[in-house]
Amino acid sequence: MSKLSLAVEVAGLRLRSPLMNAAGVLGMSPPILKRVYDSGAGAVVTKSVGPVPRTGHPNPTLVRTSCGALNAMGLPNPGAEYFADEIKDLKEMGVPVVASFFGGTVEEFAQVAGTLSDAGADALELNASCPNVQEELGMLAADAGNVEKVTAAVRDETSLPLFVKLSPNVTDIKEIAEAAERGGADAITAVNTLKGMAIDIDFRRPVLANVTGGLSGPAVKPVALRCVWEVAEAVEVPVIGCGGVTTWRDAVEYLLAGASALELGTAVMTHGFEVYGQVNEGIHRYLEDNGFNSVKEVIGLAHQTGEQQSSKADRCSVGV
Ligand code: DHB
Secondary structure, three states, X not given: OOOOOOOEEEOOEEEOOOEEEOOOOOOOOHHHHHHHHHXXXXXXXXXXXXXXXXXXXXXXXXXEEOXXXXXXXXXXXXXXXXXXXXXXXXXXXXXXXXXXXXXXXXXXXHHHHHHHHHOOOOEEEEEOOOOOOOEOOEOHXXXXXXXXXXXXXXXXXOOOOEEEEEOOOOOOHHXXXXXXXXXXXXXXXXXXXXXXXXXXXXXXXXXXXXXXXXXXOHHHHHHHHHHHHHHHHHOOOOEEEEXXXXXXXXXXXXXXXXXXXXXXXXXXXXXXXXXHHHHHXXXXXXXXXOOOOOOHHHOOHHHOOHHHHHHHHHHHHOOO
């Protein structure tokens, strides 16, 4: 690759590549997340951590579908206190860490955010959108008032860049994104998994013990891309795209829709760690072949008319 840099800045966080892993897919063990970073990601995102240890749902918790995967892990995690040490391990390895987290109440969200900030995370991703558990806050994902309240409480607790990850399982994602922005989000991650299910026709029962689960992978890409498009039009803060990104073409579509960075999840399960290098290379080639000098130049370009895009191209070519 030539010298053209893939570096982006998201909510004050400088990343050498716009790619991260999506929370959850690879768990939270430092050696595995280090492999994500070594494979070309700009930062790693941990599995969501909560206030206390949690075993999650019984098996089966994961089933492959024709164009993706359905999972209902039930947010298993060792609790924020224990996890603080793992963040320290990752930091010692030189890996930028985005700590994903959740709570059952406004106070729990704030408390966990404080613990993870003290542990040295570089940024936080507030999971406002797990499709598989119902906490005291009820369906947080679909309630703009609660999303604003939780975001504001976390904002009071930390000065780290704060991403708020939204659910596609809502009537109007723009409304929820605006609420997160009002609450003090520095970026919106769009989106978490789509609620779905699978049935075993021999047992004549749902496959997942939790009955329903979160659908991810190529099947969700058009829905997630539409969410990024809408959120990018609704808020001023940067958008992080997530949902079925598998190839560099998917990545470029998301950038053009308005994403400043991307999270790849299911693609790592289906294509291995190499997917980060492959997508980085493809984005690089696309930028070079189309006369762009940085990732930033393509972010949100599809929102401009053809005329706006070509006048910009003219300006660039005469060096203005
Ligand atoms: C789980 C959490 C999520 O945020 C998601 O999208 C899918 C599954 C879980 O742990 O059950």
